[in-house]
Amino acid sequence: MIPFEMVEPTSLEEAMSLLDPEEPTIRPVAGGTALMLMMKAGVFQPTRLVCLHKIEPEHARIAVVDGGALRIGAMATLSQLEHDANVAKHQPVLARAMRTLSNVRVRNVARVGGALAHGDPHMDLPPVLTALGARVSVSGPQQSRELPVEELYAGYYETVLEKNELITAVTVPPLGGRKAAYIKVTSRTADDWPSLGVAVSFALKDGTIRDPMVVVSAATEKVTRMRTAEQALRDAAPDDAVLCRAGDAAAAEVETLSDAHGSAPYKRELLRVYLRRAVRQALDERA
Amino acid sequence: MNARAINFTLNGQPVSTAIEPHRNLVELLQRFDLFGARESCGQGLCGCCTVLVEGKAVSGCLYFAVWVDGKSVTTVESLDADGQLSSVQQAFIDAGAFQCGYCTPGFILMSHQLLKEHPHPSDDEIRHYLSGNLCRCAAYPEIIEAVKMAAKTAP
Numbered sequence: 001m002i003p004f005e006m007v008e009p010t011s012l013e014e015a016m017s018l019l020d021p022e023e024p025t026i027r028p029v030a031g032g033t034a035l036m037l038m039m040k041a042g043v044f045q046p047t048r049l050v051c052l053h054k055i056e057p058e059h060a061r062i063a064v065v066d067g068g069a070l071r072i073g074a075m076a077t078l079s080q081l082e083h084d085a086n087v088a089k090h091q092p093v094l095a096r097a098m099r100t101l102s103n104v105r106v107r108n109v110a111r112v113g114g115a116l117a118h119g120d121p122h123m124d125l126p127p128v129l130t131a132l133g134a135r136v137s138v139s140g141p142q143q144s145r146e147l148p149v150e151e152l153y154a155g156y157y158e159t160v161l162e163k164n165e166l167i168t169a170v171t172v173p174p175l176g177g178r179k180a181a182y183i184k185v186t187s188r189t190a191d192d193w194p195s196l197g198v199a200v201s202f203a204l205k206d207g208t209i210r211d212p213m214v215v216v217s218a219a220t221e222k223v224t225r226m227r228t229a230e231q232a233l234r235d236a237a238p239d240d241a242v243l244c245r246a247g248d249a250a251a252a253e254v255e256t257l258s259d260a261h262g263s264a265p266y267k268r269e270l271l272r273v274y275l276r277r278a279v280r281q282a283l284d285e286r287a
Numbered sequence: 288m289n290a291r292a293i294n295f296t297l298n299g300q301p302v303s304t305a306i307e308p309h310r311n312l313v314e315l316l317q318r319f320d321l322f323g324a325r326e327s328c329g330q331g332l333c334g335c336c337t338v339l340v341e342g343k344a345v346s347g348c349l350y351f352a353v354w355v356d357g358k359s360v361t362t363v364e365s366l367d368a369d370g371q372l373s374s375v376q377q378a379f380i381d382a383g384a385f386q387c388g389y390c391t392p393g394f395i396l397m398s399h400q401l402l403k404e405h406p407h408p409s410d411d412e413i414r415h416y417l418s419g420n421l422c423r424c425a426a427y428p429e430i431i432e433a434v435k436m437a438a439k440t441a442p
Contacts, residue, residue, distance in 0.1 A: 003289060006308035006353060033349045036311070037330055049308070053354065079343075103419020104400070105346045106331050191332070191418050 001039050005048040011055055012166065016141045018050045019164035028052055028166060030075060030114035033106050034123075052113075052166070059113075059168060062086060068174030074113025074167045078125075082107060091172055092285070093180040093201075097128050100184060103191050113167040116149065119157040119222075122193040122261075126153065127217035128182045130225070131199035134172040140165040150215075153222040178203050178211075181282035184218065185270050187261050194218040195262035196270045200278045202233065209233045214246070214275065219256045219267035226250040229275060238283060243276040250275045293356035297321075298365035306352045312338055312345070315352035316362060323363035323392040334420030337393040338362055344400045363392035366399075375399055375437040382433035386424035394420050398434050407438055 009015040020026045025047040029035050038044040052059075052075060060075040062084045070090050072081065081087055082098035101107060101124045115125045116136060129149040136152060138145050141164055149170065154160050161167070180201035184194040197217035203210040212233040214226040229250035236242040251272040256264040290305040297319060306315055313326045313336050326348045327335035336347035339361035340354075366373040375398045378384070385391045394417065401408060401416040408416070413434050422430065 001309040001311075003307055003309050005289065006291075006351070032351060033331055033346070036349045036351075039309075040329055051351075051354070099415070102331070103334070104397070104416060105334070105337060105344045105419060106349070108343045109345050109350065189332075189418070 001036075002045055004046045006051055007048060008051045008054045012059070012139055012168065015050055015052060015055055016139065016164050016166060018048070019166075021162050021164045023047075024163065026050065026163070028117075030111035030117075031077065031109040032114075033102075033110045034114065034118045034120060052111075064090060065171070068176075070172040072112050072170050072172070074111065074116075074169055076112045078107040078110050078112065078115065079104075081112060091132065091175065091180075093132070093182055093199075094128060094172070097124050097182045100124075100190065112170060116152065116170065117159060117161060117167050119153060119159045121153075121156060121220060121222050122197075122218045124182070124184060124194070124197060124217075126223045127197045127199040127215045128180075129170060129172065130223055131180060131182070131201040131213045131215045132172050132175075133201075133213070134170050136167050137169045137171065138165050139168050144168075150223070150225065156221040158222075175201075176203075179282040179285070181278045181285060183274050183278045183281060185274060193261060196267050196274060198271065198274050198278045200275070200282050202279075202282065204283070207237050208235050209238055209279075210235065214250065216250070216254060216271060218261070219264075219271060220254060221257055224254070226253055226275075228253045233279070238279055243279055246279070247272040247275045291353050291356075293353055295355045295357060296359040298361055298368065308351060308353050310352040312336075312340075312347035312350040312352050312355065312360075315355070316347065316360075321362050321364055325389065325392070327389070328421075332419065332421065333390070334393040334397060334417075335390050337396045337420070339396065339400075344397055363396050366395065373399070374440045375402070375433070378433040378437035378440065379430075382429045382436055383426075384429040384433035385422075385426055390420060390422045390424075394422065394430055398430075398437065401434065402438055408434065 029049045059073040061073045065071045088095045134149045182199040184197040186192040187195045196219045199215040202212040212230045214229045217223045229246045232246040232249045256267040258264045292305050294303045324338050324347045325335045327333045331346040331349040338347040
């Protein structure tokens with residue numbers, strides 16, 4: 001890696017003041033596990049990294065707020081998410097997703113905020129949090145704002161965040177009896193980047209699916225909701241025929257990208273099959 | 288250029304040095320003649336560079352050296368510092384859990400972490416916990432055996 005400056009602000013405000021909305025070679029760094037890969041590959045050559053380790057410790061807390069919503073500070077590590085008792089109780093699908101995310105060492109270091117802000121469509125948290133209807137809190141020098149995780153991504157490695165904005169937390173609403181599952185498919189080792197991620201959540205009433213969310217990642221340029229698949233599931237009893245129709249609808253709708261983890265047609269077929277499995281898994285799990 | 292002074296605890300001893308922000312933890316350890324953590328894949332996938340920071344396993348190749356300022360760092364070299372091999376080290380020898388030995392320091396440190404979290408791990412727990420460590424000689428069956436042996440002999 002080539003030399004750069006590393007600054008370590010001690011407050012969120014100071015961190016934002018050290019970022020520059022016009023300067024792409026200045027970036028914040030949380031755990032750095034993904035950013036260092038880009039730097040080693042020469043894809044990103046910073047002049048300055050704004051390290052967030054020394055900002056207020058409250059940004060690393062996970063807590064239950066407002067009647068069961070889970071507020072996850074952006075600086076919480078993925079290991080915290082994996083082992084936190086409140087996460088296991090209120091959003092078990094999140095804790096389960098952590099178990100297959102990279103490996104123990106990466107989870108010990110990588111942070112929730114970084115996993116969201118990096119914009120890599122292969123990451124696991126964005127599809128799961130989208131399917132759970134989570135919202136991110138974002139701070140900027142002028143104002144703070146909140147937006148759904150679903151609206152965070154603009155394209156391949158692109159978010160809607162300004163370069164001097166920072167994600168401070170993500171809030172996951174209570175499941176309220178909804179079912180949820182996330183499945184990822186890796187074509188090489190178990191802890192490899194996925195060829196496909198598919199997250200689903202839905203309510204089940206009188207044996208039929210209500211308000212389904214179907215979210216695809218890794219196979220697409222960004223985290224994407226599959227609206228026609230949701231349509232196929234809505235108000236239907238989840239029998240084999242319905243699940244097949246939903247899988248077919250998703251395969252017809254999705255725009256997949258080829259990469260080292262699989263060709264575009266391969267990923268399309270994966271989605272057709274794994275969408276059905278994700279719904280079945282959600283039905284089997286206690287969310 | 289732009290080297291920064293850092294102070295940290297290395298295998299129980301307070302140490303100081305100056306290092307540039309673009310260096311990683313493996314490079315830092317090499318300056319202290321510690322070569323047990325090796326940068327192999329350079330992508331956090333293989334586990335050869337496993338180091339404990341504040342008692343938690345990290346990939347030294349994906350960890351900025353300056354970040355250990357004020358922290359405690361533990362490497363594989365600490366395990367037999369008193370002249371006695373650790374239970375895991377002894378078990379790896381007894382089970383023949385290596386061939387070329389390149390990945391062994393990483394596997395041994397990760398196995399210590401594994402046994403701390405799961406004192407009596409199942410095969411599945413061992414496989415899952417060590418899935419981020421690669422042995423290109425494929426000594427996996429012996430490694431799993433060694434972890435189970437260490438679990439029995441651990442004090």
